[in-house]
Amino acid sequence: MDTNEFAVLKLFVVGILVNVWIMRGLSAADSFNIEPTPPQPKKPCNESRLQWEVEVCGEDFKRDMGHIDPQNWCNLTHFISEYHIFTLCTEAKSQIVHCYWPNPLVESYIIRIHKHFFSNCTIEQVVWVDPPDDTLTILILIPVFLTLAMIALVVWCSKRSDILA
Ligand SMILES: *[C@@H]1O[C@H](CO)[C@@H](O)[C@H](O)[C@H]1NC(C)=O
Ligand SMILES: *[C@@H]1O[C@H](CO)[C@@H](O)[C@H](O)[C@H]1NC(C)=O
Numbered sequence: 001m002d003t004n005e006f007a008v009l010k011l012f013v014v015g016i017l018v019n020v021w022i023m024r025g026l027s028a029a030d031s032f033n034i035e036p037t038p039p040q041p042k043k044p045c046n047e048s049r050l051q052w053e054v055e056v057c058g059e060d061f062k063r064d065m066g067h068i069d070p071q072n073w074c075n076l077t078h079f080i081s082e083y084h085i086f087t088l089c090t091e092a093k094s095q096i097v098h099c100y101w102p103n104p105l106v107e108s109y110i111i112r113i114h115k116h117f118f119s120n121c122t123i124e125q126v127v128w129v130d131p132p133d134d135t136l137t138i139l140i141l142i143p144v145f146l147t148l149a150m151i152a153l154v155v156w157c158s159k160r161s162d163i164l165a
């Protein structure tokens, strides 16, 4: 294998590794908060029951937050595990009542919870679990551009070696 081919192969492998790494990062972020559950086609979503179940999750979360000093309510370090449990709870309940997750009802309830606990927090104080849209877009675009760059590079190298040959 000549050095040219070897360099391309190396870049390609690095590209794949970076892709895998980014994708794993993304799916880790997803599973934390927004991984959609598969559709539940058998029974229709019972929204009135979901409303009730989600409020049970909310009451548990309020109780857990009550154990945390309100001074620390803007500090993610202090409530991340409670928040995680709350999110898992809404996901589990949605599945039990045959609803997609996330869904508008759960989302509007989560917004109510946010307003209740985090309305006085500034952006600097709270680092949200969801990356802001810009970050997410960049994270998604990087692998796309890397792949395109790899293809372009391979084409360019093969043309170049044609000329050299
Ligand atoms: C939805 O759940 C409520 C409360 O559990 C129940 O009374 C109602 O019959 C259910 N509706 C449907 C369409 O299953
Ligand atoms: C949040 O709480 C942790 C642990 O008590 C502390 O180390 C950290 O400095 C706090 N962060 C802010 C922004 O107050």
Ligand SMILES: *[C@@H]1O[C@H](CO)[C@@H](O)[C@H](O)[C@H]1NC(C)=O
Pocket: 070, 116, 117, 118, 119, 120
């Ligand atoms: C936010 O600030 C207002 C006004 O200072 C206060 O009445 C309210 O209780 C605070 N809410 C929280 C969640 O800290």
